[in-house]
Amino acid sequence: MQTIPTLLESRLRAALTDFPGAEPKVAAVNDARFGDYQTNAAMVLAKQARANPRQLAQQIIDKLDVADLCVPPEIAGAGFINFRLRPEALAARFVELARDERLGVPVPAKVKSIVIDFSGPNIAKPMHVGHIRSTILGDSLARIAEFLGHRVVRDNHIGDWGTQFGMLLVGWKTILDREALARDPIAEMERIYKDVNARQQADESVREAARAELVKLQAGDEENLAIWREMIRLSQAQFEAIYGRLGIRFDVTLGESFYNPWLREVVTDLAARGIARESEGAMCVFSDRSGPEKDDPFLISRDGQWVDIPALVQKADGAANYTTTDLATLAHRLREWTPDEIVYVTDGRQQHHFRQVFAIFRRWKSDADVKLAHVWFGSILGEDGKPFKTRSGDTVKLADLLDEAEERAFALVSEKNPTLDERDRREIARVVGLGAVKYADLLPNRQSDYVFSWEKMLSFQGNTAPYLQYSYVRIRSIFRKAAEQGAGSREQGAIVLEALAELALAKKLAQFGEVVPQILDDYRPNLLANYLYELAATFHSFFESCPVLKSEGATQATRLALCNVSARVLAKGLALLGIEAPERM
RNA sequence: GCACUCGUAGCUCAAUUGGAUAGAGCAUCUGACUACGGAUCAGAAGGUUACAAGUUCGACUCUUGUCGAGUGCACCA
Structure with a gap:
């Protein structure tokens, strides 16, 4: 189904045929005094044509046919056109929404193929707070993209190769405690x-x-490869345990x-x-001087001079580094999935x-036609404003963090609802803790x-998540009670939106289909959370002002449907964030 | 030094990407407990959006400068 703004935009587009260059964009209004939706097309047009925006707005309204959806549009402020939905129109949209499996979220104009690279833990190391954001954000973006239909x-992309394995192998061969392992x-x-x-910092022989x-x-030494594979196997078990808990x-892989x-x-x-060349024994990519210096990722200013800061694709010792791996990975993904x-x-x-x-x-x-996006995020800080650490100053392990979340949630649930069995x-x-x-x-x-x-x-x-989960629980509670009273079938019936709170809720529900597609524009699930x-x-x-079970007839049918x-x-919505909703709490 | 990201209510954060009188939650204060689980709701108070110029019908958002914070800056990933 179409969202209300899309519907209004198509009407607006029809009215704007005589006004070339106008953008028929309709947005939700944040302030109810100005109606429900608005367009600033007249102001944009007025700027181009150097005309009076309010007069233009009037000319647009004269051609605009939205009588079935809205009361007559109003011109306000500098030239806004405000739309106020008719309750019947909103009710009609709501009926459609209630029947729609996609809950009003439109199918995208172009179905894309999207590779999402996230989490990326390292072999032989515990997953820690540093992995939380990538894992949770990436998972949520994947869920949203999938739901949209992409x-x-x-x-x-697991960290299973690199210099740390030299040290791990030395440790494995000399000081490994099998029982502890x-x-x-x-x-x-x-x-x-x-x-x-710690020892190689001071001791050259250890480093060697x-x-x-x-x-x-x-x-390709067989013994070392076998140890390396064993380290991978042991680490995989840890990853699987954590991803299993997180539902990811x-x-x-x-x-x-x-x-x-x-x-x-x-x-x-x-x-x-000719993209890479030798420099100081390493193979490097230098600036091609194709853009302004300040935007050039291969240049940096030092003491007022722009100097090279090349990307190394091969170190002086002949080994490749992560830039090389990332390029090979990119090429592979292109071959394998030809993603958009x-x-x-x-x-x-x-x-x-990444630049x-x-x-x-x-x-x-x-010639590759692919969008590359680095979706980056900030740090998690402790209450002191410094990077989040344990009291002893270590990084917080993800498994410990999840344990603590569940423990704290258990204490809360036990306090609020002690009669439930353990x-x-x-x-x-x-569910609440995670x-x-x-x-x-x-x-x-x-x-x-x-x-x-x-x-x-x-x-x-x-x-917070518990507040949202609680909202869900309260609704489920109404339906349990309704079932006890045999009111389940009363949901059938005409939808009549009358009370202000009913209208407000129907309007808010219709916006789900407007919000979800926006998230991928800039990869921001926080829009959905808000x-x-x-x-x-x-x-x-x-729910506070409109009793459901005590109401009757069409009013009750409407409220049950809401x-x-x-x-x-x-x-x-919670599921798109990777969060479950309990029936009771 | 240069780049990136920021600086919004006492605190923690939003702001539909240039829209109308900048919104929430904590904390503070005032109401509603004969309750569809009050784990809630209604309301009050709280702001020169770091500062200064500029762009325009309109700026938290764009430009420039200043002050302050975090991060990064060739052989680790």
């Missing part, structure tokens, strides 16, 4: 890595040993090592095309890296840093 490839493989691998890493093990691994799946066979080819091809879009979800510190990779790629595959409370605590963590991550604008606060994210007041909060607040307000659609939109 073809999505969820790609987990059996008990907690990740902790043991982390221990040996930290131990060797690590380098030697790494060279052997890269040369991937279509493709390929380590960096998968791309090794193409690395040399990438470098020689770049060199052959590849999205990288990583933290903001990698902006420069370089994308720029090299454009020179290398200049198994139910555990399940509710799981929901709180995810929602806290998705609510702020992704580019800003945010302060991690258990108290805030688990509060039942304000813009919408859901507004919906929940609008619902609570309706409740039903509210519950579906809330549950669907």
Whole structure:
């Protein structure tokens, strides 16, 4: 089905045929005094034509046929045209919405193929807070793109290759504790890595040993390869456990090592095309001076001079690095899926890296028609405003964080609802605790840093997951009660929107289909989080002033339908954020 | 030094990408508990959007400058 703005836009387009250059754009109004929707087409047009905007607005209105949808449009302010929906029109849209499986979310004009690269944990290391945002944000974007109808490839690019394996191999061969490994493989691998890493800082011989093990691994030494595969196997179990808890799946999980066979080819091809050249023993990509210096990712200003800051695609020792791997990965994804879009979800510190990779790629595959997006995000801070750490100063492990979320939620549920049996409370605590963590991550604008606060994210007041889940629970509770009273079938019947709170809720529900498609424009799930909060607040307000089960006839049918659609939109919206909605809590 | 991202109510954050009188939640204050689970709702108060110019019908948003914060800046990813 079409959204109301789309409907109004098509009417507006018809009215604007005599006004070339006008954009028939209709937007929701935030202030109810100005109606429900508005267009500023007249003002845009007036600017181009140097005409009087209010007069133009009147001319547009004269040609505009929206009588079935709105009361006569008004001209306001500098030249806004305001639309106020007729209650019958809103009711008609609501009936359509209630029948629509997509809850009013339109099918996109162009179905795209989108690769989303997110999470990207490292072998032999615990997943920690640094992985939360990428994992949760990427998963939510994938869910939203899929729901819209795009073809999505969820790609987990695992860190399974690199210099750290030299140290890990040294540790594995010299100080590995087999019992500890059996008990907690990740902790043991982390221990040996930290131990060797600390010693190699001061001891040249340790550094040399690590380098030697790494060279052997890269040369295909069977023993080292076997150990490396064992480390991968042990790590995979950890990843699967965490993704299972978070309800996250991937279509493709390929380590960096998968791309090794193409690395040399990438470098020689770049060199052959004159994109990369040798410098100080390394193969580098320098600026092609095609744009302004300040926008050039291969230049930097030092002491008032623009100097080269090339991207290395091969180190002086002959090894490739992550830029090379990223280029090989890009080429592979292009061959494999011919995507319209590849999205990288990583933290903001990698902006420069991706600007370089994308720029090299454009020179290398200049005919490729693919959008490359670096969807970056800020840091998670502790309450002190510094990067989020444990009290002892270590990074917070993701598994511990999820445990604590569930424990805290369990304590809350037990306090609020002690009569439920423990198994139910555990399940509710799981849904509420994980929901709180995810929602806290998705609510702020992704580019800003945010302060991690258990108290805030688990509060039942304000813009939190528990508040949204509670709204859903309350609606479900009404339907349970209605079923007890045999009122289930009373939902059938004419929809008549009368009370202000009913109209407000119907209007808010219709906006779901307007909000969801916007999210991918700039990869911002927080738009959905904000919408859901507004919906929940609008619902609570309706629910407070409009009794459902005590009402009768068409009024009750209307209110039950409003409740039903509210519950579906809330549950669907939360699901798009990767959050479950419990039946009770 | 240069680049990127910011600076919004006491605190934590929004603002439909240039739209109307900048919105929420905490905290503070005032109401509603014979309740479809009050885990809620209604309301009040709180602002020179860091500062200064500029662009225009209109600026938190764009431009320039200043002050302040975080991040990054060739062989780690």
